[in-house]
Amino acid sequence: MSEHLDEGTAPCSECGAVLPAGGDCWDRVHELLEIEARLLPGIDDVETGMRAHYFAIATYQLQHPSRLTTAAVAQLRDGVRRMLASDPPPIDHLRRQVRGFAEGPRRVTRRASAGDRAHVPHWPTRWTMTATDVIGRPDAEYADTVGDWARRTLDDLDGLGP
Template sequence: MDTTHTDRCAECAGALPTSGDCWTRLHELLEIETRVLPTLEPEAGMRAHFFAVATYQLQHPSRLTRETLDRLRAAVDEMTGPSAPPIAHLRRDMGRFAAGSRKVTRSAAPTDRSHLDRRWPVSWSVTAHDVTKGQESEYPDAVGRWAVATLADLRAALAATPRHGG
């Protein structure tokens, strides 16, 4: 039974869950993780978790500062690359980035994109909704593919010629 509304998220254009709040999708991913990640080698489990949370955040940029989004995007790019470091390295780097007085989050409406390049996508080729519809046994690969697709969508959008002074 499909429990989604026909409404779409203002930030990712994915189908909204019954709650009407796309943030629920992140919780659905974390629920899947409670069942799947314990069956994985720790490195693979932590990497899958990183991809899920980071990719969700990149597709819902109203919650993070521009500096944080830029760092998160670079981290996803690094972790999907051919020479990805151990996840512990990334966790240390991200912890140092977020430490101290640096502001990493922001309170804004999902439609507030004032801190972004105007070309930042509002529609994505793969969303959290797509990942939650897949087989749980495919979850680690699915979140990795989601991360790669999100980076590709970002690269394509940001490489496009700015419109109207963007």
């Protein structure tokens, strides 16, 4: 899925998607959350809704690793992989693990200049699918689309090796 740059637009330095007019890529997270606010309350299967939210936030962060430590990025990558497995653990189990990791002695965020990816020097800056692609799909497809986004992101990362 690709976008083309019109005159006066710029790509996000971390994911390659066209930046929102007058904004930055972080605005996409707010757009994803708006979709969730409209859609997820109507999903009967709470697990599906919570998994969709996890995929959206974790996948966004994997494509924008500058704000996270190397350990936090590795934790997210592993969590997404486990959630995409043929027999994933319950999302509550993963959420407890993530909370334990984030509240533990390790730092999960890093202090660096915006877009600084020195801690992940070989990480992609162009992805097969980005948050922009998810936002462009119908709301009714959201849960499946964020799962597809997570899967494609892992495939892009797996092309790099461990």
